[in-house]
Amino acid sequence: MTAELPADTLALRHHRPFLAFWFARVFTTGGFQMLSVAIGWQIYALTGSALDLGLVGLVQFLPRVLLVLVTGDVADRFDRRRVLGVSLLVQAAVAFWLAAGSAGLSVSRELIFFLAAVIGTARSFDMPTMQALLPNVVPSKLLAPAIAAAASATEAATIIAPALGGFLYAAGAPVAYGVGTVVYLIAAVLVLNISARPQTPRDEKMTLDSLFAGVRFIKSRPDILGAISLDLFAVLLGGATALLPVYARDILHTGPWGLGLLRSAPALGALAMSAWLIRHPIRRRVGRVMFAAVGVFGVATVVFGVSTSFWLSMVSLVVLGASDMVSVVIRASFVQLETPDAMRGRVGSVNSLFIGASNQLGEFESGATAALMGTVPAVVAGGLGTLAVVAIWMRLFPSLARRDRLSGPE
Template identity: 45%
Template sequence: MAELPSDAVPSARALLKERDYLLFWGSRWCGAFAAQIQSVALGWHMYALARQTMSVEQSAFLVGMIGLAAFVPVFLLTLPAGEAADRYDRRKVALACLAGEMVTALVLTLAAWRGFATPALLLLVAALFGAARAFFAPANTAMGPMLVPRELLPRSIAWNSLAWQSASIAGPAVAGILVAISPAHAFVTALILYAVSALFVAAIRKNTKPERQAGSRWTLMKEGLAYVWRERIVFGAISLDLFAVLLGGATALLPVFARDVLHVGPEGFGLLRAGPAMGATVIALWLAANPIRSRAGGYMFGGVAVFGLATCVFALSKTLWLSVAALAVLGGADMLSVYIRQTLIQLVTPDVMRGRVAAVSSVFIGASNELGEFESGVVARFLGPIGAALFGGIGALGITVLWARLFPELRKADRLV
């Protein structure tokens, strides 16, 4: 395992001198903004269509099915996606994936505008989006460290997270306004943002093609899996995200809470969706200015525990302000643990392996998010939305204790810089 660097991280101003990183950051923000708008509009549109003929529980189940539809292609394409990111020019792979995402936004725009959207069509588009993201995530993740000096890597990861989280605040809020007009307005906005993201990526000049490696595609895939399994810090960090968020995925049920629990409509739904990103952005800003220098493992597990507690508070809340506050705390705690996990993984992984490790990480993250939505929908079918969210929060607390015991190396991880 590569040693973690012990020197201090340079000032954030150093990142401003890295032209290609700034383009990468802009692309990341626009792509995240687009994905958030599309996700919010897709969930709301699905729930609205389903409620025309189905009960709350049945409609919640269909909303959860969006997550499963998006995750299946991510799971099936994980190994070839990681191998592609370690074999081909990562910038070109990312551009091809953004083109695929633009196609999904275009289909959703036309379906909503012309009125031929159905639950089956929405699930199909979610699956196509998942296929594009399966290749985009490892290529984009592995490309980032190629654009900055190694000493800037921890700080760049914090700024990468800030791009995602700030877009996640604006995205749901804007989506709520646009959906209130019509879902078509939300989907066409996402289409434009994907195009801008692609333009930023196309302008990157640095070499983003990894070193050519000997061996067949299958050999390279097996090497990636073996590395993840062998490196306990990497495997522990990735699997912790999978199970904690899998059980604590209350955000999948936000359309249900907005419409039938809190009764706040699409505008309130957008505010609820922005809640986690509000808290996450505050923590991301703090981390960008003050990278964690010691006791990283303890902070990470503490973040997961707070995430579980905040999920329980959200489940039991009956007012909009308390629900948004709980979601903000939830998002901030998740940001802290995600930042530490991502930094650890990037620092201990050599560049020639980053695509494959990122692919495995993305499928675990995808499983935590997409399967978390599916799990929430299934549990809501039997326990109702409140019971499902409460079940997930308690489960996340249990996972925190269990993983702290199973992976003492992760719990004892100290320095990130």
């Protein structure tokens, strides 16, 4: 069986620095997912307020907006492994604080909000730094399958860690937070011991001009701007996950178990597609494939919106997650390949803000339009809006639509 695997896949399997990176990403995502479940349960137990649940997410997202320019510059200026290591150690300290506070029954609503903001600040450095680090870990010819494999680590942790976090919380909040502390520490040790090529040094001072360099670079590259903005508007309009509780109870007439399956379906599709892309990287007609994948995402959203069958809804969500993964891997691959190493942190920081904004604002948009026109019309309109974005973006960014290869310097 091993002899039948593509050379790229075999190379990744035996690439020790990448394996360390992959496991670090599993533990990083797993630690956050476990912590999120525990914090959600605890804040709701303390206050009984759904608004407070939303505020926890908001206070974690705001630092990403406020620090978007700084985090990218830090990722380009300092050793990316150390930046990630410090971020993970800060999150481990937060988990330990919550474990000790829960054991002593001294955790308050205000303390949770404060610590959630600390987590959000630390995580603001995670995504751009980890994105910028990967090209220093693997050669450029392995970058596309490496991005797919790294995405599979995130999806696997997203499927497993929330359930594990809930199980541990049932044994007590200190247990869940304590295990989360250990998970973060393991991630930090893995990151700090990754063997990577030296990044391009930057000795110039941090100035307003250097902070905005990533924004200017993206504006000067139509293909990169088109790909990042395509993801922003497609997910912003097509995101229906915020309405899954409504579908589970009122439309599909299932219970909490059904809601859990619906929530896991996109991640299952994404995980399966990432496994396929590791073995079969997309090398030709990447622009057309990316636009087609976003189009399938929109169609799957429409099918989910009109479905009254639980299993059809499950299948449409799996397809939705799989098509989104194709778009993610193509976009991330050529953005990394077309961005000089000295700029990858700042470009990745802007990209991570777009991704966070599309997810967070997409949930708000889904809720607002559902309140205005009803749940089913809102989801269907969002899917149709995604298809419209695909058509418009193909005309606005014709070079992106015609792009053939994931080109870039070696």
